[in-house]
Amino acid sequence: MIIKPIAHIENDxxxxxxxxxxxxxxxxxxxxxxxxxxxxxxxxxxGIEEYSHLWLIWEFTEAQKDKxxxxxxxxxxxxxxxxxxxxxxxxxxxNNLGLSLVKLERVENTVLVxxxxxxxxxxxxxxxxxxxPGFEAIPDAKGGFADNYTDYTLxxxxxxxxxxxxxxxxxxxxxxxxxxxxxxxxxxxxxRIYGFExxxxxxxxxxxxxxxxxxxxx
Amino acid sequence: MIIKPIAHIENDxxxxxxxxxxxxxxxxxxxxxxxxxxxxxxxxxxGIEEYSHLWLIWEFTEAQKDKxxxxxxxxxxxxxxxxxxxxxxxxxxxNNLGLSLVKLERVENTVLVxxxxxxxxxxxxxxxxxxxPGFEAIPDAKGGFADNYTDYTLxxxxxxxxxxxxxxxxxxxxxxxxxxxxxxxxxxxxxRIYGFExxxxxxxxxxxxxxxxxxxxx
Numbered sequence: 001m002i003i004k005p006i007a008h009i010e011n012d013x014x015x016x017x018x019x020x021x022x023x024x025x026x027x028x029x030x031x032x033x034x035x036x037x038x039x040x041x042x043x044x045x046x047g048i049e050e051y052s053h054l055w056l057i058w059e060f061t062e063a064q065k066d067k068x069x070x071x072x073x074x075x076x077x078x079x080x081x082x083x084x085x086x087x088x089x090x091x092x093x094x095n096n097l098g099l100s101l102v103k104l105e106r107v108e109n110t111v112l113v114x115x116x117x118x119x120x121x122x123x124x125x126x127x128x129x130x131x132x133p134g135f136e137a138i139p140d141a142k143g144g145f146a147d148n149y150t151d152y153t154l155x156x157x158x159x160x161x162x163x164x165x166x167x168x169x170x171x172x173x174x175x176x177x178x179x180x181x182x183x184x185x186x187x188x189x190x191x192r193i194y195g196f197e198x199x200x201x202x203x204x205x206x207x208x209x210x211x212x213x214x215x216x217x218x
Numbered sequence: 219m220i221i222k223p224i225a226h227i228e229n230d231x232x233x234x235x236x237x238x239x240x241x242x243x244x245x246x247x248x249x250x251x252x253x254x255x256x257x258x259x260x261x262x263x264x265g266i267e268e269y270s271h272l273w274l275i276w277e278f279t280e281a282q283k284d285k286x287x288x289x290x291x292x293x294x295x296x297x298x299x300x301x302x303x304x305x306x307x308x309x310x311x312x313n314n315l316g317l318s319l320v321k322l323e324r325v326e327n328t329v330l331v332x333x334x335x336x337x338x339x340x341x342x343x344x345x346x347x348x349x350x351p352g353f354e355a356i357p358d359a360k361g362g363f364a365d366n367y368t369d370y371t372l373x374x375x376x377x378x379x380x381x382x383x384x385x386x387x388x389x390x391x392x393x394x395x396x397x398x399x400x401x402x403x404x405x406x407x408x409x410r411i412y413g414f415e416x417x418x419x420x421x422x423x424x425x426x427x428x429x430x431x432x433x434x435x436x
Contacts, residue, residue, distance in 0.1 A: 001220070001221050001222070001223075001277055001342075001344070002219070002220055003221060003313040003315065004219070004312075004313065005219075006312045006313070022350065022353050023353065024353045024354075025353075038286060039286060039288075039312060041288040043288040043289050043300075043302055044288035044289070044302045044303050044304050045302045045304055045305065046288075046289060046300070046301055046302035046305060047301040047302055047305035047306075047362065047363070048302055048304055048305040050305065050361075050362035050363065051305065051359075051360055051361065051362045052356075052359045052360035053356060053359045053360075054304075055317060057275060057315055057317065059219055068256060068257060070257075070259040070261035070262035070264075071261050071262070071264060082261075082264065083264055083265040084262045084263045084264035084265055084266055085262050086262050086263055086266055086272075086346045086347070086348075087263065087264060087265035087266040087268065087269065087348055088265075088347075088348065089347055089348065089350070093345065094222075094224045094257060094344075094345070095221040095222065095224070095344050095345055097221065097275055097344060097345045099273060099275065099317070099345075099347055101353065101354055101356075124219070126312075126313050126315060127311065127312070127313055127315045127317075128304045129304070129306075129307055129317055130304075130305055130306070130307065130361075130362055131356070131359055131361075132240065132307070132361055133356060133357055133358070133359040133360075133361045134361055134369075135240050135241065135242045135243075135319065136242075136319055136354070136355075137354075137355045137356050137357040137359065138270075138271060138319075138349070138351060138355050139351055139357060140351070141269075141270045141271045141349055141351040141355065142268065142269055142270035142271075142351075143268075143269065143349075143350055143351045143352055144265065144268035144269045144348055144350075145265070145268065151352075
C-alpha cells in the first residue's frame, strides 16, 4: 500500500534527541500542522473545532529501516529489558508508523495549531482524525509498564538569567521537556553533560538524583 | 511511503454492510488478528498481555479511491450534512487508513483474540500498538457530533426460535450489532427490509420508531 503525506509538522525540534517520548508529555509545546498543497482546503477542516483532541498518524523518519526485529528495549525499562515490539510504542517497528494524541489549540486559516506533539520538525503526517472520548477514553484500561511512568518527572534547577536567553513563549515548553527527562534511556552518570537542539538554541543539562540542572542555553 | 500488512483480521463480517461504525460498539464480537508469515513471531508479542486494549492501524479496503474530497456526509448526521473529512472517522479519506481501539481478550500462541473491532473479515493491518490510558484516556475531551451518539441504540424484538438458528456464541454479538443500528445512514422507511451477511448467515430486519424487528436469519 502506498500512502502519501497530507501534511507536515512545524515546531522547535530539529533533531530527534530531546523530543518527548510520548505525546501529551510536553503540553505547553506548540506545533503547527501545515497541509500539503493538494490537501490544503479549509473545507476539509469543517467542524474540527468541535473536537478538543486529534489523532495524528505519521512516519518515524529517523527509525531504523533494517529487517524486522521482533523485540525492542524501551528506554523507560532501563534499556536492557526486551519487550515485543507490538507491546510498545517504539519507533523501530514494521512500517514505522507513529500514532500521537495532540490537543487542538486553534485553527488559523488552514493551519492546525496543536500542543503536546512528540513529532520532530518537518515530520510527514498521513492522517488526522478526531479523538472520540465516548469510545476512546477508557480510564480503567490496563496500561502495562508504560503507564507506571505517566507521572514520572524530574525536578529542575536553573538560573533565571539562562532561561531568559530564550524568547518568552519558548520557556515553559522547555521546562516541560526537561522535566520529562530527555536523556537517552536511563543513563545515570551525574557528571555527564547532555545537550539537544531546541528552537534554534543548544540546551545543556545534567542530572543527579532526579534533579536536572540546566547548564547552558546558547 | 510504502507500507505492508503485518497481519489481517478474521471475523464474521464478509461484507461491509452491517459492520459497526466505530470500534467498541459491538463489544461481544470477537475477531482474531492473524500475523503474516514474516511477522509471525511470539517474541513480537512479549508483554502484550499487560495491556487490556490495543490500537489497530488498518486499511479501508472498500473505501472509494477517487480523487480527494475535502468533505464527507456522516451517516450519523442523517447523510445530508457535509463535514470536513479530518473532522470525521469516515473511510473515504486520503490514504484510507483506519484506526480502531479493540480489547485484547487473550493471546493464543501468536494469534491475538480481540473484541469490539469494526473491521471486515480479511482486512489488512499495518500496525498494532498498546493503548496507554495514562496518556490517552481523556474523559473530559470535547467529542463533537460523534460523541452524541455514543449511547445511541435501538430496541430489538425477535423470536427466540429465529435467533437459535445461529450457533450459541454468535447470538450476543449479533444483538450488539443490531442495537447499534446497521442501516445505511438514517433511512427511515419502516416498511423497508434490510439484510446483511453475518457468520455465513443472511440476517433480515426492519426498523420502526427506534425498534428493530428481526425478520429472518437464513
